[in-house]
Amino acid sequence: MLEVEQKFAISDKNDLLHQLDHIGARRGDCLKQQDHYFAHPIRNFAETDEAIRIRCNGSNNRITYKGPKLSTISKVRQEIELEFESGQRAFEQLAEMLEILGFQPLKAVKKVRTPFSYSHGQHTFEITIDEVEELGTFAEIELMAEESELTNAEEAIIELARSLGLSNPIRHSYLGMLLENEP
Numbered sequence: 001m002l003e004v005e006q007k008f009a010i011s012d013k014n015d016l017l018h019q020l021d022h023i024g025a026r027r028g029d030c031l032k033q034q035d036h037y038f039a040h041p042i043r044n045f046a047e048t049d050e051a052i053r054i055r056c057n058g059s060n061n062r063i064t065y066k067g068p069k070l071s072t073i074s075k076v077r078q079e080i081e082l083e084f085e086s087g088q089r090a091f092e093q094l095a096e097m098l099e100i101l102g103f104q105p106l107k108a109v110k111k112v113r114t115p116f117s118y119s120h121g122q123h124t125f126e127i128t129i130d131e132v133e134e135l136g137t138f139a140e141i142e143l144m145a146e147e148s149e150l151t152n153a154e155e156a157i158i159e160l161a162r163s164l165g166l167s168n169p170i171r172h173s174y175l176g177m178l179l180e181n182e183p
Helices: 013-023 088-100 147-163 174-181
Strands: 002-009 031-039 051-057 060-066 075-084 104-120 123-132 136-145
Touching: 002 147, 013 104, 013 123, 031 088, 031 174, 051 088, 060 088, 088 104, 104 147, 104 174, 123 147, 136 147
Parallel strands: none
Antiparallel strands: 002 075, 002 136, 031 051, 031 104, 051 060, 060 075, 104 123, 123 136
16 A cells, blocks of 8 residues: 655634534544654665654654655555554663664654545545644545556645645655755
8 A cells, every 4th residue: 555645834723623624524632742763774765755763643653664655646655554652761772773773863753743534536635734853734635546546646636635625745754854954
């Protein structure tokens, strides 16, 4: 399965919340997320367009590998995500283990994420509103799809974004945007 995603900067969070309510999107609980990204010891992830991160999602923890982007319209990439023991101690231990193995910490991305689920036709969209420290407020629309369904998934995301008044998708990750803003 591939992750198909579009991200948008938003200036009026309340307007988007109203739009999501209007279409019947189901709101989940807000979560504080902390993502720690790491540089590979011998591969330049900036050149290969890959990422490895550990995420503290409330008290739940996950490690994620993101493969290179496969499309130019949306962010399409392989994503492998695994849960590991919950709690801050386990999060810190995994970060320490990665560093011992030669991975270098890059940057932490801290955000408050408000998730929504919206089913339309054959698709169930994951929509999030992210309030990202140092960057602002963004909306993401995501679908998981088989490679043979990519065009259909991208078209469905574009159509939903348009209906929500979202335009000008951003292909950069939050990490990329934060690194670009560094002096």
